[in-house]
Amino acid sequence: MPSRYYVTTPIYYVNAPPHLGTAYTTILADVLRRFRALCGDESRMLTGTDEHGAKLEAKAAEHGMTPIDFVNKMSAPFRAAWPQLNIEPDDFIRTTEPRHIKVVQDLWQKVEKNGGLYLGHYEDWYCIGCESFKTEKELLPGNLCPVHQTAATKLKEETYFFRLSDWEKPLLKFYEKNPNFIAPESRRNEVISFVEGGLKDLSVSRTSLTWGIPVPGNPRHVMYVWFDALTNYISALGPDGANANDLRRFWPPSSRAVHLVGKDILRFHAIYWPAFLLAAGYREDELPSQIFAHGFLTVDGEKMSKSLRNGVDPLRIATELGADVLRYYLLRAISCGQDGDFDHAALIERYNADLGKNLGNLLSRVLGLCTKMTAGKTPEVGTLTELEQSLIDTMSASARKAAAAFDEIAPHRALEAIWDVSFAANQYVDRAAPWAEAKAGRVDRVETILATLLEALRHLSVMMWPVMPKKSDEMRLQLGLSAVSPRIGDDQWPSAFEPRAGGEPLAPSGPLFPTLDKDAVHALLEKLVPQVPEAPAANTSDPVQPAQSAEKAAEITYDDFTKIDLRVGIVKTAEKVPKKDKLLRLTVDLGEAEPRQIIAGLALSFAPDALVGQRVLVVSNLAPRDFGKGLVSHGMLLATGPSDALSLASAPDNAPAGARLK
Numbered sequence: 211m212p213s214r215y216y217v218t219t220p221i222y223y224v225n226a227p228p229h230l231g232t233a234y235t236t237i238l239a240d241v242l243r244r245f246r247a248l249c250g251d252e253s254r255m256l257t258g259t260d261e262h263g264a265k266l267e268a269k270a271a272e273h274g275m276t277p278i279d280f281v282n283k284m285s286a287p288f289r290a291a292w293p294q295l296n297i298e299p300d301d302f303i304r305t306t307e308p309r310h311i312k313v314v315q316d317l318w319q320k321v322e323k324n325g326g327l328y329l330g331h332y333e334d335w336y337c338i339g340c341e342s343f344k345t346e347k348e349l350l351p352g353n354l355c356p357v358h359q360t361a362a363t364k365l366k367e368e369t370y371f372f373r374l375s376d377w378e379k380p381l382l383k384f385y386e387k388n389p390n391f392i393a394p395e396s397r398r399n400e401v402i403s404f405v406e407g408g409l410k411d412l413s414v415s416r417t418s419l420t421w422g423i424p425v426p427g428n429p430r431h432v433m434y435v436w437f438d439a440l441t442n443y444i445s446a447l448g449p450d451g452a453n454a455n456d457l458r459r460f461w462p463p464s465s466r467a468v469h470l471v472g473k474d475i476l477r478f479h480a481i482y483w484p485a486f487l488l489a490a491g492y493r494e495d496e497l498p499s500q501i502f503a504h505g506f507l508t509v510d511g512e513k514m515s516k517s518l519r520n521g522v523d524p525l526r527i528a529t530e531l532g533a534d535v536l537r538y539y540l541l542r543a544i545s546c547g548q549d550g551d552f553d554h555a556a557l558i559e560r561y562n563a564d565l566g567k568n569l570g571n572l573l574s575r576v577l578g579l580c581t582k583m584t585a586g587k588t589p590e591v592g593t594l595t596e597l598e599q600s601l602i603d604t605m606s607a608s609a610r611k612a613a614a615a616f617d618e619i620a621p622h623r624a625l626e627a628i629w630d631v632s633f634a635a636n637q638y639v640d641r642a643a644p645w646a647e648a649k650a651g652r653v654d655r656v657e658t659i660l661a662t663l664l665e666a667l668r669h670l671s672v673m674m675w676p677v678m679p680k681k682s683d684e685m686r687l688q689l690g691l692s693a694v695s696p697r698i699g700d701d702q703w704p705s706a707f708e709p710r711a712g713g714e715p716l717a718p719s720g721p722l723f724p725t726l727d728k729d730a731v732h733a734l735l736e737k738l739v740p741q742v743p744e745a746p747a748a749n750t751s752d753p754v755q756p757a758q759s760a761e762k763a764a765e766i767t768y769d770d771f772t773k774i775d776l777r778v779g780i781v782k783t784a785e786k787v788p789k790k791d792k793l794l795r796l797t798v799d800l801g802e803a804e805p806r807q808i809i810a811g812l813a814l815s816f817a818p819d820a821l822v823g824q825r826v827l828v829v830s831n832l833a834p835r836d837f838g839k840g841l842v843s844h845g846m847l848l849a850t851g852p853s854d855a856l857s858l859a860s861a862p863d864n865a866p867a868g869a870r871l872k
């Protein structure tokens with residue numbers, strides 16, 4: 211009997227298009243699905259969109275649209291994005307679909323029948339950004355939500371409460387009995403101490419909102435969006451109770467079900483979701499197998515999210531460098547479970563080093579040697595020496611380690627283990643020196659060496675497939691192998707040294723990852739790192755160089771540096787420049803008789819009023835720059851980041867206007 215594996219992503223709010231954060235979780239799910247499928251499991255991946263609730267009702271109104279028209283329009287880009295990142299979900303659920311609504315109402319009725327709900331009044335705070343209830347204690351001064359930095363709303367309305375407090379002790383016992391239910395361990399500890407702090411009953415319906423699933427029997431109420439959304443994990447599997455449907459097949463105990471989430475929504479999944487299921491009558495062995503919370507990505511050290519508007523477009527990176535390269539970078543550079551930083555320069559460095567110089571070069575080198583020494587055909591393996599044995603040992607250790615790491619949801623470690631083979635094979639070519647053996651006329655040795663290398667490449671092509679499916683296909687084409695194709699019940703993860711028979715054709719066709727030289731890197735960064743498009747040259751206030759630039763500027767002497775007159779300025783006035791959507795006209799006090807006029811490319815990141823009174827750093831001795839029509843800039847402000855999410859370099863609060871930086 212093959213095992214079954216069910217992996218899910220959060221269903222994403224459709225208030226903005228997919229971004230790097232949502233792509234990260236979805237890529238991770240696809241990689242795990244592919245890995246388990248490769249090992250012969252019957253696997254299933256689910257993703258989708260979360261389309262009800264106060265946030266989307268408000269967004270639709272902002273756009274002058276009905277909620278349903280708005281979510282129809284906004285869900286489509288999610289469905290379209292994932293294949294472009296080589297993600298192949300088995301299902302895509304939308305919470306506005308009838309198949310979902312029916313199952314949610316059914317779950318509600320089961321909870322109600324079991325006495326899990328009661329009617330009452332809710333009076334406290336709510337953050338629309340989080341779609342979450344907040345206590346006064348959790349808010350910042352001014353009733354700001356600490357996550358979204360926006361004001362929470364005071365609610366006072368009739369509501370159904372879910373008896374969450376009843377589940378405090380059972381949940382703690384469940385966590386203890388099932389230590390892997392929440393991972394990683396640090397997150398598990400956080401959840402446990404939160405539950406130990408006491409669970410209050412949860413408001414699970416709203417009357418001040420209409421955009422939601424109606425409560426059965428009381429349609430004045432719509433369900434709380436998280437009761438609705440969490441149920442997607444079972445509604446996508448079909449209605450409960452039927453025989454042999456997907457719910458029975460892919461839900462525990464017949465399947466291993468893993469919910470991947472970001473750390474921001476762990477509590478909803480690790481506390482509310484099992485409590486809802488238990489209250490509806492699900493047994494403990496019918497709860498999801500694991501909730502795995504990964505960390506959050508920042509971009510160049512800055513927080514990134516849809517609502518904070520400084521996302522990086524994953525599709526653009528995929529177009530420029532290939533989706534597999536983005537997948538590799540995200541999973542290799544970020545320790546899954548921890549927070550990590552996305553860095554364009556590091557992405558390109560890894561492309562050139564790990565992919566181009568290491569793996570790509572190995573493939574070209576081995577195929578090149580085969581073209582010369584075995585007439586472009588697979589060689590026949592002969593007697594193995596210690597040299598081969600050592601590479602074979604690395605291959606089997608790598609396969610073992612990588613498989614264990616994928617299963618522990620540590621793809622960064624899996625990739626590290628896989629690349630051990632590439633490193634070892636590159637060293638092996640040099641040590642085994644087939645060219646020297648050829649010169650000495652030892653044909654058997656030449657063939658054995660090349661056959662061993664081709665087998666190492668085959669192992670690599672299989673093990674990289676979950677992360678880089680397209681590149682694996684390309685590599686296998688060159689090796690004369692058919693594409694990896696998982697089959698239920700057939701474990702294809704490499705486990706043995708099984709070189710192919712001799713005489714089969716190879717098909718080298720150029721570098722797998724063509725190296726990017728300095729100019730190509732520069733051009734690519736220009737495309738990938740959002741700039742201020744109308745940025746005039748250096749003597750304006752646009753950021754000089756994005757912090758992400760891979761290349762260092764040419765060295766300058768101390769004397770050169772002292773030529774730059776950097777001053778503290780205080781912004782006195784700021785206004786938009788008509789017909790130039792990126793430019794602001796500022797007057798800045800530099801401690802001179804009159805404030806100076808500076809034209810700055812800041813309009814996509816700042817409302818003019820937000821700048822007035824701010825202390826900024828100014829390059830004060832740049833030659834004036836004329837933008838035409840009397841618009842002359844007399845200096846430049848220092849800033850960093852993409853054009854729509856710039857951060858200004860700031861000066862200490864007590865620094866006087868005109869103070870020089872040295």
Ligand code: ME8
Binds near residue numbers: 219508
């Ligand atoms: O929370 N780094 O939807 P959402 C890494 N609809 N991952 C990130 C990220 C970042 N900077 N930003 C977002 C919701 N994510 C609910 C979910 S599920 C029943 C309902 C990813 O659109 C991460 O997976 O706000 C996070 O948990 C999710 O997007 C939040 O997506």
